[in-house]
Amino acid sequence: MAVDVASHYRSAADLAARATQPGMDGLKGSQILAIAGEVRELRAQGKAIHNLTIGDFDPRYFPIPDALRDRIKDELDAGQTNYPPAVGVPELRAAVVALYERELGLTFPIDSVLAGSGARPPIYATFATIVAEGDTVVYPVPSWNVSYYVYLNRGRGVPIVTQPETGFMPTAAQLAPHLSTARLLVINSPQNPSGTVITEEVLGELCDAILAENARRRELGERPLMLLYDAVYWQLTFAGARHLTPIGLRPAMAPYTVMVDAISKWWAATGLRVGWCVAPPWVRAKMQALVGHMGAWPARAEQLATAALLQDPSLLGDYLDHFKRQVQQRLELLQRGIEDMARDGLPIRCLSVAGAIYLSVQLDLVGRTAPDGTPLPDDEAVRKWILHTAGVAYVPFTCFDYPGGSGWIRLSVGSVSMADVEATLASLRAALTPFTG
Template sequence: MELADRVQSLTPSSTLAITSKAKALKAEGHDVVGLGAGEPDFNTPSYILDAAKQAMDEGKTNYTPAGGLPELKQVISDKFKRDQNLSYDLDQVIVTTGAKHALYALFQVILNRGDEVVVPSPYWVSYPEQIKLAEGQPVFVATKESNQFKMTPEQLEEAVTDYTKAVIINSPSNPTGVLYSEDELKALGEVALKHNLLVVSDEIYEKLIYGAKEHVSMAQLSDQLKDHTVVINGVSKSHAMTGWRIGYAAGNKQIIQAMSNLASHATSNPTSIAQYAAIAAYTHDEKEVIKMNQAFEERLETLYNWLLDIPKLTCVKPDGAFYLFPNVRQIVDDSPFDSVDEWVKQLLEEEKLAIVPGSGFGAEDNVRLSYATSLDDLEEATKRLKRFVEKYS
């Protein structure tokens, strides 16, 4: 049977592919160091586990509303008010099966065939695929390393056409970890308002910010921008809950209702037990979250300095998330390999070091390294990377 055109055009996730290959090598007994996974290496905090157990013991295992438990929506609304002074009614919030599902549902309800979405590059691997699945067209804006991989208002203005429906802002970013400042967001927001664009503000790494920098949401800059923004977030990265699959979106009531209607036919509802766990995540103190962030920041500083010792490698220092996105173009050009993808593949074969090629993120010259692993693993990874670079220089 021939498959539908919409799935035949999909590009498999490069992050999941490299993680799968690394796991297969480990299963064969190889000593693999994996810097490919985009998830915290910490277990979910115990108070969240306890809340899930309590929910099970109390029989809270039935269907919930398609758009999520009212109690969880209220907690999410309270979180917006507490963290960003944003007010959302419960009918402006939807709970989804992970932030990825929130993005998928959003594109499904806002895009018609041929509608365009501006996607700054480098980008998270699923953005263009989800847009294409909604019969939309991703329009890539190539950002510059010299500008910390940030899209400028001039670039956004140039990318807008009569078919442009939305623009994606991911801050902090996957894969670069860069963070847009308030002034930078204001300038982009002016362009969005001028052209009546919906801003898709992916804030899943909001809690993972280091140093003196602070997270700013496009939605908190003005009432106008709030009306033109759908915020995407979740507990996966902030609370080490990737497998629990709880995300959410907040924004225009009509859009949120359409997403809820879609979810009612697609997933019925997010897992009930995971929703009660998420309530605990957002109503408990953030000591565990802060502790994890401190560990990530220490790893960032350490790994970044180690990478700078590798000749011909350059790297923008990120402000958030848990990725480094170094440029290895000169290293690869001076090696016998024809592409960064081939170089990464051979690195895994020879050194059993798994990193992700930047091609999957729209950046052919870079690779993504996740520092969501121990300092010992990061030290060993750096040794293997340096040895491989020296061998083929």
């Protein structure tokens, strides 16, 4: 008879509070996934929900490039199924170098490139390599998941509360009080959740502050302040917004910058797990050892297929043109619809479309009472009321460590059709009309 393992777990339930090390007690799962679970449950009950929550793509609207899919199959058929080198196959590393040379005018040495299974392993490895226990990590909020990486590495997180006026990006003035103690600054542009893009002025000022601080530290032989530049959405900029890199703006930033990238977002390939970073070779070497011990490299066939596509600019260009147009149309339709509502006096507004697959929207409902008598004391009450009344699911900025009560939320268009966007706008308008003021 088979051993009933579950019964042995049940009889040892008292170990639950003791078996894992105490440093893990405060590690939380993703709040966004919890909201996604709620959406699934409501749909299972037969409710129509417009799901603008997740930072992922519905392959019906946003498939990966055909050539990528075909090439992965070919590589598998050709027997490319064994371990790749921990640093990444040479073809992928060379293709990344060629990509940045072509698109960004930056020539990286090949030994600065490290592959990872998506952007997360290079991000995690950056923290683990740079941040010692108690080291200060400065990052803007709202931000995607940075607080978890700070926690996992026992850093001291200094979240900087950003404002819509600066596109939810931090300024050099906000960074200044933390400069002398900071070990790592984390910037993401185009940014999740705000859908905004850092400007040349702001990025230039941040780089200058880092360079000045590091000139001082170098004199003293101190460890430098590093910048983690998360650029996973870099190909997705719209309406005149331009993607900039720290090294492109200030080449002297090269020894202090780890830039992270992946096919996850700009080829709608979140499930394929191909990412990489470029880092100073001495940092890359340590990161490589960590990624290698975790086995967190992309599958060999996917690396080779990605390399082949990255080396084919015309094929890539056609895919990206179409893909970007689809994203942009949805975002712009949302923006126009929300601006119409704002003009009609409804308590909603949004920032302009700029990048990624997100739109920053503000609902001015916190502290009010819904027409059905439901009190709306905080962002979570508003989220639940909109979900149940309008059938619109979104993620509040509070899930990205932004302070409560602001009313700012993230709308994601990766899983919706244009018809869904129209329907979302109509539902929001119906729910918000009673609040017209």
